[in-house]
Amino acid sequence: MSRDLSELSIAERRAVILERIAGAAKWARRDATDISFVAVSKQQPDAHIQEALDAGHRVFGENRVQEAQTRWGETFADQRQELELRLIGPLQTNKTLDAVKLFDVIETLDRMKLAGAIVNAAEKTGKMPELFVQVNIGAEDQKSGVLPGELPAFLQSLKTEYDITPSGLMCIPPFHEAPSPHFWVLSDLAAQHGLEKLSMGMSADYATAIKMGATHVRIGSAFLGAR
Numbered sequence: 001m002s003r004d005l006s007e008l009s010i011a012e013r014r015a016v017i018l019e020r021i022a023g024a025a026k027w028a029r030r031d032a033t034d035i036s037f038v039a040v041s042k043q044q045p046d047a048h049i050q051e052a053l054d055a056g057h058r059v060f061g062e063n064r065v066q067e068a069q070t071r072w073g074e075t076f077a078d079q080r081q082e083l084e085l086r087l088i089g090p091l092q093t094n095k096t097l098d099a100v101k102l103f104d105v106i107e108t109l110d111r112m113k114l115a116g117a118i119v120n121a122a123e124k125t126g127k128m129p130e131l132f133v134q135v136n137i138g139a140e141d142q143k144s145g146v147l148p149g150e151l152p153a154f155l156q157s158l159k160t161e162y163d164i165t166p167s168g169l170m171c172i173p174p175f176h177e178a179p180s181p182h183f184w185v186l187s188d189l190a191a192q193h194g195l196e197k198l199s200m201g202m203s204a205d206y207a208t209a210i211k212m213g214a215t216h217v218r219i220g221s222a223f224l225g226a227r
């Protein structure tokens, strides 16, 4: 069960979370070094980000391009070279160039038009981010992502039209449902298509996600505090 970490410092929470990640990896007979702890820094005050950096954290996820540009392109620009920055929120086509400039990884590729925009931006900048495909695992109307049934055709089109092979899949399960069945399905889809990486699991369920194969867990509030 998740412990209340709110009384701890950010450095202490980081240690507890890393321990839990190691525990879940051990349970699953996996190597903990294969699991990346992505700190979700959206909407967090600069002081919390600074504490995370001071504690040695180097991998951050953001869900809005503009907010991320301010944080990592201005406020903490001097740290940028040492960091891995991951876009985990929906990307509008008109923000693609900015996103490609800033992020090392875009986890939310979910339509062909966006793939085209990323390829154009990569040609302009000479920099192609690593890509994950977001899957709308619960087939929710309001959520972005490729529907599970449409994933095979989408992956095929990425390959034939742009010669893109994503490195993994990402999902956000429906808020009011148990996440495990959705994690299993995502894990299975990745295996079927030979994709190695899986971004799934957040503050409330990252240990479960790791037991089901997550390689990237996106942890915001449990690490950096309530937003």
Ligand SMILES: *Cc1c(COP(=O)(O)O)cnc(C)c1O
Residues within 6 Å of the ligand: 040, 042, 063, 088, 089, 172, 202, 203, 204, 218, 219, 220, 221, 222
């Ligand atoms: C905000 C966010 C998270 C982190 O959520 P917490 O519950 O605070 O850990 C993870 N993934 C995505 C896509 C998010 O937008």
